[in-house]
Amino acid sequence: MLSLFRRKRTPLSPLERMRPRDVNPIEEILGINMRNALIAKYNPRSAIERARDKVAAKVALEAAGISCTGTVAVIDDHQTLMNFKPLRDMPDAWAIKPARGSQGDGILLAVRREGDVWYKGSGTPLTETDVMHHIQRVVDGGFSGDTASEDAALIEPLIIADPALADLCPEGLPDLRVICLHDEPLMAMLRLPTNESDGKANLHQRAIGAGVSLETGRITRALVKGEVVTHHPDTGINLIGFEVPGWDRVLELASKCGPAIGLGYSGSDIVLDKNDGPLIIEVNAHPGIEIQNICQLGLKAQMHAVGEDFR
Structure with missing residues (x-):
């Protein structure tokens, strides 16, 4: 399924290669009101409640054969x-x-x-x-x-991070956020803990948000609270060009999560376990739009490319 997804998809990075000359870049950005309209259009209340409850969401995901973190x-x-x-x-x-x-x-x-x-x-x-x-x-x-x-x-x-990701960070568990419309991945970022974020992959607490190319699985850009960085501030390791392990599997899992829970517009949170590879930890029915700043891409443009007409 993933190979078909990649063949039919028009590459969108860098964005300038696909932008018509008469299109204002701001028109390619998904604003909060349009995001909310998409949620109202594609995410039924019952599915939102299912996603909101981590236990109910895990039951639905596992029933669909989607790899999740274990349960004690x-x-x-x-x-x-x-x-x-x-x-x-x-x-x-x-x-x-x-x-x-x-x-x-x-x-x-x-x-x-x-x-x-x-x-x-x-x-x-x-x-x-x-x-x-x-x-x-x-x-x-x-x-x-x-x-x-x-x-x-x-x-x-407790998840043990893939060694390649663990080497990037001094502590904590990195994770990925992949935004999907139905079963189409649109945009992805890697969230990397820092000492300032207290080991948490929380962008509001100064974790790193790193844009990841859907086509290559490589980091293209990284920010900390709006400030562009190229290296992890604690480990000094270069981030740009780093390839996320198991990238094909990451996109495959993300593409299945929304349909499994009943969401048309979703954000899947994924960790890379040392032994089990990519695992779903959570599915968000109201994914934020800051990912556009991190990736320097517009979600509206990405949705147009996969057929959304915004009506």
């Missing part, structure tokens, strides 16, 4: 919580995520275990009591970010 446990009520024993039921390295959390709020990570104690990447110890208190806060809806009175705690094995 889902704790969605207090009875399940009472029967859960972290020392018995959790691995040596793990991630706890609120099913309805956003922007990383409420995520707790342990990178190793020594005896009856886990340790965060910072070296902070976590006892079984600490873990249970955090899970209870998640289940109580403390991180849900909406009006839900309760939530579910999704516990997953």
Whole structure:
């Protein structure tokens, strides 16, 4: 499927090669109002809610045969919580995520275990009591970010980054965002943690946003909070031209996510695991438009190229 996608697609980078002389570049940019109109047009409320719930989304993705991060446990009520024993039921390295959390709020990570104690990447110890208190806060809806009175705690094995990506960053887990219209990838970026971002791949906390060419899987441009960079500020490694491992697989997975959940316009978040390769961690029904600044491409132009008429 992917090879067909690449054959039928008109290359869009650099954008100037495809821009008619009488087209204003600003007309190629997808603005927030048009983005919202696309979401209203292509993303039903039921699909948005499915994407919003990480547990429900993972069920839909796995049912479609899409590779996702693993699952240790889902704790969605207090009875399940009472029967859960972290020392018995959790691995040596793990991630706890609120099913309805956003922007990383409420995520707790342990990178190793020594005896009856886990340790965060910072070296902070976590006892079984600490873990249970955090899970209870998640289940109580403390991180849900909406009006839900309760939530579910999704516990997953900790992802070990592909060594090629891990070498770029001092710490943290890089991830990819791929924007799709139906099953057509439109634009992609790699998000790289920095010391300033506290090891998180969060652009608002000064992680690096790096535009990736759909055709080659190579980084073409990188920014930190709007400032162009060519090297990672902490490791000094050159970013421009870096080729993302498993790029064909990344695009193949991203192209399947929206249809699996019922979204026509989506942003798939993908990690590259050391052992399992590309894995879906989340699908966003309201992907942002900052990716256009990072890639120096317009999403509206990309959508025109795959047949969207914006009516």
